[in-house]
Structure formats: structure tokens, C-alpha cells
Amino acid sequence: MPIPDSTNGTHQSEKVDVLVIGAGPAGLMAAFALARAGVKVKIVDKRPIKVAAGQADGIMPRTVEVFKSYGLSDRLLREGQQLHVAAFYNPSNSGGIELTDRVPDVTATDTNFPFEVTLHQGAIEAIFLDNMRDMGVEVSRPVVPISVELDEERVEDSNAYPVRVVLRHTLSEYAELEGRGERKEEETEVVNAKYVLGADGAHSWVRKTLGIDMEGEQTDYVWGVVDLVPETDLPDIRNKCAIHSNNGSCMVIPREGDKVRLYIQLDGKDVIDSNGRVDKAKAGPEMILNAARKTLHPFTIQTPDSFDWWTIYIIGQRVAERYSLHDRVFIAGDACHTHSPKAGQGMNASMQDSYNLAWKLAHVLRGTAHRSLLRTYQFERRQYAQDLISFDKKFAKLFSGKPYSELNIDGVSHAEFLQAFQTFGGFTSGLGVQYAASDIIVMKNQHLAKNVPIGRRLSPRPLIRAADSRPVDLHDYLASDTRFKLFVFTGDTHDPHQMAKVETFANALIPNPTSESSSSFFAGFSSLQALRTVFDIVPISSERKQTIKYNALPNALWEHWSKVLVDAVDMTGKIGGKVYESLGIDAGGVVIAVRPDGYVATIAPLDGAAADLGSFFSTFMKAF
Incomplete structure (x- = not known):
């Protein structure tokens, strides 16, 4: 962090190659990859500390391969839980649910990691943070951006720092100093950057400031999520489970240690306010667990002494209309695409965005590539996001739909759901992602x-x-x-x-x-x-x-x-x-x-x- 200018209460200005706004998985992947490439990078985040529990947790085979390419996979595999089996439960003739099938969780076999790894987002962030620290890069927090300006006349000047960002270091950062009476005011800092990446989440300040719209829609599907150490007689509690019942749907995701995550379909009218938004005051982990009990019947699950984390959400399926401003200010991750989390794509897609962009920025900054290379980031990753939303619409509809029965012949059958699960396996694993022809993909020979x-x-x-x-x-x-x-x-x-x-x-x-x-x-x-x-x-x-x-x-x-x-x-x-x-x-x-x-x-x-x-x-x- 630059030394504060005590005469005017404002930090001295700083020049960096890349400023990353947001220290979630997308931002940390970008900052880590750029720092490894020798790029001068600065990363800021509005949160005072990293994620402690919950949030995203599924790492797909292709992302494990990427971690391996950076020498990070050993720690990921050591700390995470491996999912090798997906168990399917459906309504039984006697009421409740019964085991229908067990299949490989990852259907693609052309990988050295034919499984999914689950580890909570905070632990994944820690892998990046610890390795960045070894390279002398720390996240500045809690810091919020106030303004961003792009000098369009200097966009093509490779030596210029055309992006000016004003950052505010919030009072909580100086709470200890304030307590000693050494500082009373918030500090601001000016950063002049060659490039800026907004990886600041679904409600991205960067995206909104650039005037980039999200295209898509919000579904009617409401889901609750709860992390706990379960006491249950469900025999597949340590396997990934897709459960369809006449009382709703549920997904079981084993986690590191003895923890398990439950995704539970909820009745929207109980938790939606008059504006059509989720009201967390109307919900809680006990309510989510009670809904799970109805879905899991005749299997039982006890109330734990404490819950590790919980949330509720409405599935939204949207893609940003564009991913950059003049290929100088970019967005990545949830800032440019949102979808349901049950296919395990959120954190994976976000980190793959940054992975795609980082090497391109590194070559342009070194002068070994033309700036035209940066255009391929939006071309490749936006098409991927659109494909992801198309898949997610089909998968979310199948997962949230009522199960097939004699009384509901239009419902989702196990055969239909299993076929979709296996058909989309190459996509969900990340191994089947296909980039189209461009300057850097030539379909020849x-x-x-x-x-x-x-x-x-x-x-x-x-x-x-x-x-x-x-x-x-x-x-x-x-x-x-x-x-x-x-x-x-x-x-x-x-x-x-x-x-x-x-x-x-x-x-x-x-x-x-x-x-x-x-x-x-x-x-x-x-x-x-x-x-x-x-x-x-x-x-x-x-x-x-x-x-x-x-x-x-x-x-x-x-x-x-x-x-x-x-x-x-x-x-x-x-x-x-x-x-x-x-x-x-x-x-x-x-x-x-x-x-x-x-x-x-x-x-x-x-x-x-x-x-x-x-x-x-x-x-x-x-x-x-």
C-alpha cells in the first residue's frame, strides 16, 4: 500500500500494470496468474477479510488441471473432498424416496482427475492468497472504488496508463489507529493503470459504472443452501446425490471434513417479498433443513448443534452484453454471467475467465503480442457463457421440475434426467469446452x-x-x-x-x-x-x-x-x-x-x- 500523504488525507498516486477489483476466485486467479507472469498487479476488495465459510465449493476436472499447471493441485486435493459417484433418488411406490441408480460423477474419462473436488471458497481463496504472498502481492482491504475514468485518446498507446481509478480505504481498515486517535478520516488513493479487471461479483460496481447491461432473465426457482455436519441414515450422504421427490428436489454435496452441503428446493411464496426478491429475514437454516426432511423421507436428518453457513437464492440466468471497454477495462466471473450453482460451474467459469485473460494481458504488456489479442477474451468467454446459460436453463428446469409419476405423466423421469446429466458431462467437467475459429484458433490440418x-x-x-x-x-x-x-x-x-x-x-x-x-x-x-x-x-x-x-x-x-x-x-x-x-x-x-x-x-x-x-x-x- 502506498504511503499516505498526511498533508491532504489522500494516498499518493500509484502506477500499476493491472488493477484487479474484487478478491473472489476470479480476481484472485487473475492477480495470481499475472503476478506469476511478472506483471505489476494490485488487487483490492471491499470485504475486510476473506470468505470464512460457505459460498462456492465445487472444483471440476478442468479446473483441477489448471491448478496442476500452476503447481497448486496437491494442496487442493489434500484439503478437498473427492466426489466419484453420483447417486440418484426418486419417488418410491411406498411413499418417500428410494435409491434408483449410482453412476460416475464425472462422465468424461480423458483426464487424470476423473472426479469433482469440493472445498469451500475461503479455503480455495487461501491457496491463492498464500502463494501471492510469497510473490509479495497482498489484497488491499477493505477498499472500494469511487470512480473510474478512461482516457480514450491513449487507448492504443502501449506505454500509457489510460485508466484512472480512485479508491477509498474505508474506516474499518484504520480502526486500530483511530482507536489510538492517530487517524479520523477515510483515505482515498488514485491508481493509474494500464488495464483494469472488474471481478467484483454479480452486483459488479465496475460493470454498472461502464454501463454494461446483463441480458437474460430470472427464473421462478427458489433454493435454499445449508452447510452442516449431518447425522443421518441416508446411505449416500458421502456421495453426490440428485434427489427428486414429490415434496421437491434436493442435491447433496459432500464437503471437506465431515461437512455436507444441501441444496433444497423451497416454496417461493414463503421467502419472496413484494418486489419479487428473496427476503432472508423470512428464512433460516432450520426452515431449509425442515424442507430437506420432507424431501428425504423416509430417511432422517437431525438438527445439528450449529450450521456452518446458509443462504437462499432465486436462479438468475444472465450474460453481460459485452466484457470490456476498449479492451482496457474488463469484467470477469459473476460480473459477466450468473446461473444456478448446482452444476458446479460458477466458481469454475469465473476462474477460467481470468485464466483466459491473464496470459493475453501478460503478452501484450511485455510487447510480445499485439493488442488485438485482447479482443479474443470477449469472443471466447462470452460465447462460453451463452452456452453455459443454455445448458443451465435445461438443467435447472429438469432439476427443479416435478418427478414423473402416474399422476404427473409430464414430469421429469429418471431416464430423462440421467441422460441430460451424462450428455452434458463434457461441458460440466470443463473438458469439452470448444473455442471457435479466430486469430488464435485456426482450424487447419x-x-x-x-x-x-x-x-x-x-x-x-x-x-x-x-x-x-x-x-x-x-x-x-x-x-x-x-x-x-x-x-x-x-x-x-x-x-x-x-x-x-x-x-x-x-x-x-x-x-x-x-x-x-x-x-x-x-x-x-x-x-x-x-x-x-x-x-x-x-x-x-x-x-x-x-x-x-x-x-x-x-x-x-x-x-x-x-x-x-x-x-x-x-x-x-x-x-x-x-x-x-x-x-x-x-x-x-x-x-x-x-x-x-x-x-x-x-x-x-x-x-x-x-x-x-x-x-x-x-x-x-x-x-x-
């Missing part, structure tokens, strides 16, 4: 790697290292370090003809900025070291492990001995093998370009790959 969908995140695969035959995974080489990954599937490098093609590609990557004859994008870099700050190159050979020599491959293709891989089975005969086959890789060799966020950007044949990739990258990147 898909036939060269048939099972590597361009525009989707790259799937994991077991491989071994050429130098020491140690088993590794393709995802081990997807560290979120802002670099583009060039996975060079070299083919059989024991074949001299194939090795010649590999050497031709490698030579085309070697920078030669003094050459007037070379028009290669890669040749424009000042050195191989400079090129490697933008690109991480990993060769994957199909040569037999008995003959391959890692150092026989051209030096331009690997910066460390551990980054030469082989498609082969490890020495136990149990791990690895047939990666070329499973991914549909052309035997002639291909280069798969993967974005810093793990999504496949484009594919090029090994013959002529440097020209194809150079043409692709030159549209939005800069050699230096």
Missing part, C-alpha cells in the same frame, strides 16, 4: 492429428523421457508459464529421411535477425533464448526406446534433456505406449501448437511447419 480437436484443451497422455525412460504425462509439459507449447511429433527419428525433416524444421526455428533473405517469423527473434521466452518446444519421437538418443535430436528443439519424449511403454511394461495411435498422429510428423492456457491453437505438418506456424503467430505475436 485437423486430419494430421484426428483425435486432437483444435480449439479444445489438449488431452493428457502417458509418455516416457528419452534420456532416462522415466514415465511422464503430456500434461506435465503444460505448465502455465505464459509460453506457447510446440509439441513436435517427429515420427521415427531412427529413419534418416525422417530425421532430415526434423532437422529442416529445427533449422527454421533458429533466430537470424541479420539475414535479409529470411522472412520466417521465428528468424526475427534476436536469439534462441528470446524465442524460448515465448515458445516451449517439446519433441515427441516414435522411435524405439532401445535405440533413441535424446541428444541426437537438434538442439533447437529442446532446452533441457528432460524435454525429449518417446511414445513407448516404460520399463515395467505398464505405462505409456500408442500415443501416436490414440491421438491419430500422422506418421510423417506434425507440430501441435498449444496456447498458454492449454488449448490447441493449430496443427501443422512437419514438412513446412515453420512457414505455417510463422504465418499463424505473426497475426497476433511479435518477434523481438
Whole structure:
């Protein structure tokens, strides 16, 4: 925090690359990712302390993969609860409910994390906060923005700080000093930023100040949520449960420790005020639990000594009409999309917004990318949000609808609900997200790697290292370090003809900025070291492990001995093998370009790959 100017009661002004407003999951992901990328970032939040309990709690497989790419997954998995099974309960002929089915909670199998992780939002925030603290970044709180101004004449000036934000440090921040009589007034601070991100929730001050409308509607579905340590005879209390009864619907979400979260469908007329808004004064955890008892019958659940957290809400399904102002002030997370929480998308979608934006901001701030790259944030994430709302409308209607019975033939059947649950599995897991064609997604040469969908995140695969035959995974080489990954599937490098093609590609990557004859994008870099700050190159050979020599491959293709891989089975005969086959890789060799966020950007044949990739990258990147 800047030193206060005691002469006028106002903090001195500060210049930052990025100001993040809001320290929930979206804001913390952004601040953490930017700080890791070497960006000067400042983050503020109106709350005096981080979330202590409740709020969002579900982490989907794709988000676990992202945590792994930052080295954060071990703590997440250690502290969280893993959900492997989804149990379905429906009305029984004798009254009440009965177990109908148990299926995998995550239907997608192409991941190293085929499960959901539940951990309350405060603990997830703590993972970011602790790691940010190690980088010297702390959340300033409680701080509220007062005004934001954008100098539109300097929007395209890469050296400018065109966004001016006035922040108020509220009195509670100085309560201790005030108690000693050292300070009586609130402090204000001026921050001049190159970019601002509003991650300040569904009632976003940033969004409203920018005049951005939310498009969509509010449903009639009212739900209560309560976190508790349950005493119950429900046999699936430690599994995720989707429960339909004639008394309403319920979802059971096991949590860390012995806690469980219950989502309970409520009768709206009991808790809605005359303005159509939820009135929490008309509700409470006991009322929510009583509603749960009716739904869970004949199973019982006792009243706990205390409740960990509770809330009630109406499902709203809305998307912001735009995500930025001149690609200088952005919004992310709940500030730009709201939906029901039962599919576990809220916190995941929010963090994925920031993850998508952070690497783009980092490259633009470094001068390694054109500002046009930032346009792809809205293009990609708003379409995702619209797809999410479309899914959520269907899922919320099915979940909140009356169950099928002889008296209600138009109700929701178990088969119908289960089909939707499994059909949308790729979407809810985050593994099936598909980005459309753009400057940074070029749908070209898909036939060269048939099972590597361009525009989707790259799937994991077991491989071994050429130098020491140690088993590794393709995802081990997807560290979120802002670099583009060039996975060079070299083919059989024991074949001299194939090795010649590999050497031709490698030579085309070697920078030669003094050459007037070379028009290669890669040749424009000042050195191989400079090129490697933008690109991480990993060769994957199909040569037999008995003959391959890692150092026989051209030096331009690997910066460390551990980054030469082989498609082969490890020495136990149990791990690895047939990666070329499973991914549909052309035997002639291909280069798969993967974005810093793990999504496949484009594919090029090994013959002529440097020209194809150079043409692709030159549209939005800069050699230096």
C-alpha cells in the first residue's frame, strides 16, 4: 500500500500494470496468474477479510488441471473432498424416496482427475492468497472504488496508463489507529493503470459504472443452501446425490471434513417479498433443513448443534452484453454471467475467465503480442457463457421440475434426467469446452492429428523421457508459464529421411535477425533464448526406446534433456505406449501448437511447419 500523504488525507498516486477489483476466485486467479507472469498487479476488495465459510465449493476436472499447471493441485486435493459417484433418488411406490441408480460423477474419462473436488471458497481463496504472498502481492482491504475514468485518446498507446481509478480505504481498515486517535478520516488513493479487471461479483460496481447491461432473465426457482455436519441414515450422504421427490428436489454435496452441503428446493411464496426478491429475514437454516426432511423421507436428518453457513437464492440466468471497454477495462466471473450453482460451474467459469485473460494481458504488456489479442477474451468467454446459460436453463428446469409419476405423466423421469446429466458431462467437467475459429484458433490440418480437436484443451497422455525412460504425462509439459507449447511429433527419428525433416524444421526455428533473405517469423527473434521466452518446444519421437538418443535430436528443439519424449511403454511394461495411435498422429510428423492456457491453437505438418506456424503467430505475436 502506498504511503499516505498526511498533508491532504489522500494516498499518493500509484502506477500499476493491472488493477484487479474484487478478491473472489476470479480476481484472485487473475492477480495470481499475472503476478506469476511478472506483471505489476494490485488487487483490492471491499470485504475486510476473506470468505470464512460457505459460498462456492465445487472444483471440476478442468479446473483441477489448471491448478496442476500452476503447481497448486496437491494442496487442493489434500484439503478437498473427492466426489466419484453420483447417486440418484426418486419417488418410491411406498411413499418417500428410494435409491434408483449410482453412476460416475464425472462422465468424461480423458483426464487424470476423473472426479469433482469440493472445498469451500475461503479455503480455495487461501491457496491463492498464500502463494501471492510469497510473490509479495497482498489484497488491499477493505477498499472500494469511487470512480473510474478512461482516457480514450491513449487507448492504443502501449506505454500509457489510460485508466484512472480512485479508491477509498474505508474506516474499518484504520480502526486500530483511530482507536489510538492517530487517524479520523477515510483515505482515498488514485491508481493509474494500464488495464483494469472488474471481478467484483454479480452486483459488479465496475460493470454498472461502464454501463454494461446483463441480458437474460430470472427464473421462478427458489433454493435454499445449508452447510452442516449431518447425522443421518441416508446411505449416500458421502456421495453426490440428485434427489427428486414429490415434496421437491434436493442435491447433496459432500464437503471437506465431515461437512455436507444441501441444496433444497423451497416454496417461493414463503421467502419472496413484494418486489419479487428473496427476503432472508423470512428464512433460516432450520426452515431449509425442515424442507430437506420432507424431501428425504423416509430417511432422517437431525438438527445439528450449529450450521456452518446458509443462504437462499432465486436462479438468475444472465450474460453481460459485452466484457470490456476498449479492451482496457474488463469484467470477469459473476460480473459477466450468473446461473444456478448446482452444476458446479460458477466458481469454475469465473476462474477460467481470468485464466483466459491473464496470459493475453501478460503478452501484450511485455510487447510480445499485439493488442488485438485482447479482443479474443470477449469472443471466447462470452460465447462460453451463452452456452453455459443454455445448458443451465435445461438443467435447472429438469432439476427443479416435478418427478414423473402416474399422476404427473409430464414430469421429469429418471431416464430423462440421467441422460441430460451424462450428455452434458463434457461441458460440466470443463473438458469439452470448444473455442471457435479466430486469430488464435485456426482450424487447419485437423486430419494430421484426428483425435486432437483444435480449439479444445489438449488431452493428457502417458509418455516416457528419452534420456532416462522415466514415465511422464503430456500434461506435465503444460505448465502455465505464459509460453506457447510446440509439441513436435517427429515420427521415427531412427529413419534418416525422417530425421532430415526434423532437422529442416529445427533449422527454421533458429533466430537470424541479420539475414535479409529470411522472412520466417521465428528468424526475427534476436536469439534462441528470446524465442524460448515465448515458445516451449517439446519433441515427441516414435522411435524405439532401445535405440533413441535424446541428444541426437537438434538442439533447437529442446532446452533441457528432460524435454525429449518417446511414445513407448516404460520399463515395467505398464505405462505409456500408442500415443501416436490414440491421438491419430500422422506418421510423417506434425507440430501441435498449444496456447498458454492449454488449448490447441493449430496443427501443422512437419514438412513446412515453420512457414505455417510463422504465418499463424505473426497475426497476433511479435518477434523481438
